Amino acid sequence: MSWAGHAERAALLACAGVAAEVLFTALTQPSGKRLMGYSYAWMFPVYALLYPGFRLLLPLAGAWAWPLRAALYAALIMLVELLTGLALRRALGEAPWEPSYRGKRYCALGLVRLDYFPAWAAAGLAFEAAYRLLAR
Numbered sequence: 001m002s003w004a005g006h007a008e009r010a011a012l013l014a015c016a017g018v019a020a021e022v023l024f025t026a027l028t029q030p031s032g033k034r035l036m037g038y039s040y041a042w043m044f045p046v047y048a049l050l051y052p053g054f055r056l057l058l059p060l061a062g063a064w065a066w067p068l069r070a071a072l073y074a075a076l077i078m079l080v081e082l083l084t085g086l087a088l089r090r091a092l093g094e095a096p097w098e099p100s101y102r103g104k105r106y107c108a109l110g111l112v113r114l115d116y117f118p119a120w121a122a123a124g125l126a127f128e129a130a131y132r133l134l135a136r
Contacts, residue, residue, distance in 0.1 A: 017047025073124020085111030
């Protein structure tokens, strides 16, 4: 497959990730009946990392039982959230999601919400399904 084909698939997964984040924030943060959700432009390249991530992971872990894959995906997503958050903090002075994470009980370094582990596990399986669909 050409580089352009891989870039297109990464962009599609990034769009799915940003859309899922908008839906998640609409459902989990108070905004009344309007269900206003949001994301950050910075998240597009972060979610685009899903494509090469699954290209590397599935040959190794694709046959594992789904609970093990879900836990692996959640842990890796949170690691990437931490690393990209640190990079954005260094570049911008603060990661875009830091203000909404600040002061939360299970927040690590102001960048990762450990209580979101189950949500990231479910999202990881959904992203895996999307990747498999795109890889056909």
